[in-house]
Amino acid sequence: MREVAVKDTMSGERRPIPPEAPVGIYACGPTVYSRIHIGNARPFVVFSLFSRFLKSEGYEVKLVVNVTDVNDKIYTAAADAGIPSAELAAGMTEAYFEDTDRLGLGRPDAEPLATATIGPIIDLIADLVESGHAYESGGDVYFAVRSFDEYGKLSHRPTEEMEQGEDDSGSLKRDPLDFALWKAHKEGEDTFWESPWGPGRPGWHIECSAMAEQEVGSLPLTIHGGGSDLVFPHHENETAQSEAARGLPFASIWMHNGMIETDAEKMSKSEGNIFQLSEALDRFGREAVVSYLVSGHYRQPLAFSEEILEEAAARNQRIRNFMRTAPEAGESELDESSASSLERFREALADDFNTPKALSELFDLIRTANQGSAPGATTAVARMLDLLGLSSLAESDESGPDAEALELLAAREAARADRDFDEADRLRDVLAGMGWEVRDGPEGASLVPGQAS
């Protein structure tokens, strides 16, 4: 187990993750009012892989990624679709599971739903009311921001110039800074629950505080993560309400991923420049999507375009070619060069989860191996690929060439032996038409699946 450290948003410092204690990671998942896009997939991939890496280093990890399935936008989308809001939320939740399943990274250790956590949410709000950090007003309950004097410490902004715009109905707040914990039921809202303050539903931030402590078990969370656009107000509010209620620090480390950008603009539903995850998976495959998402440092913005996804596929092809042609290697046969390469790869991940640096180590090793100076590289590269969620690049192709293809290949070899190159080239074209690419090597010719064109 090596020391793994990440940069913490709140302090701006690099913080080691304590190795002795269980690591509780809570990463904000989607609000399910529509199908998710590539940008929404980034935190899912980043935290899934980061969690996988920690586990491979021997850390005990619980990764929690929530689903927020009650929200203003869900009511609106359901009304537009002419279906009950609960039905829309359930459908979109299912679509989210399907889409992220297709990434092939497994599931987080827990994926709580906000609507399944209403009891704990109400309890948490009640605690805040009782301790004077929250107040009821006309059936709404608000968090009294000025009752928590550390407010603003995460997003580093002075309270003087803040205003919570999230709740527009306005005048029920004592202070424009305050935000809603519970919202009284309104006409047309078909999903709501009873509470000590009357019928209604949770405000936006409280569900995460409740789910985090429910699933992780105890505060502080080792790591709380999500997109950088959630720093304010979402995470600022979460940390305020949780700490006010519990008197404990909420999270030890805050880890935020950068935005996906198209033409240097943030990809977002409101900008209309989104590319759905399902479409990316359909057209480019999971390997290209995952490879793309690990090609940049998680904290930085990442440019998106279809060409960049194609580039990711081309990059994967180089890895696949290597794994296909390299000699089989037993698990124990790490030569010195491969071992040190794997070590640098893991070091890169341990240092603020630098996946692009790690990728460069992987490609360095492939080149070295192609030069013939790293006999154990296959084993090392396979381990690297596993950590990147790309182990399928190391797997042999599903089905080998059929008898007809092998016959044609043999015929071509015969033609070559006769130096009848016109015939040999013709047969190569026939094979290409069947989806097989001929590769001549020192051991003779072989067939690999043709590259997608």
Added chain:
RNA sequence: GGCGCCUUGGCGGAGUGGCUACGCAGCGGCCUGCAAAGCCGUUUACACCGGUUCGAUUCCGGUAGGCGCCUCCA
């Protein structure tokens, strides 16, 4: 206006006070019957102006441009 971030070669994208990041694309070469795969080489890359330094892309200050949050948002 407030807070923060960014500006690296055609593109994507790391990183460092002095040593080739890496990948994709292009070009030249090697290998090959020809290709493919692979290997080698390759186009004075670090926005601009000052400063610190023996030496700065890498630290400090400023200029220009871009972006994010401050409103729902991964």
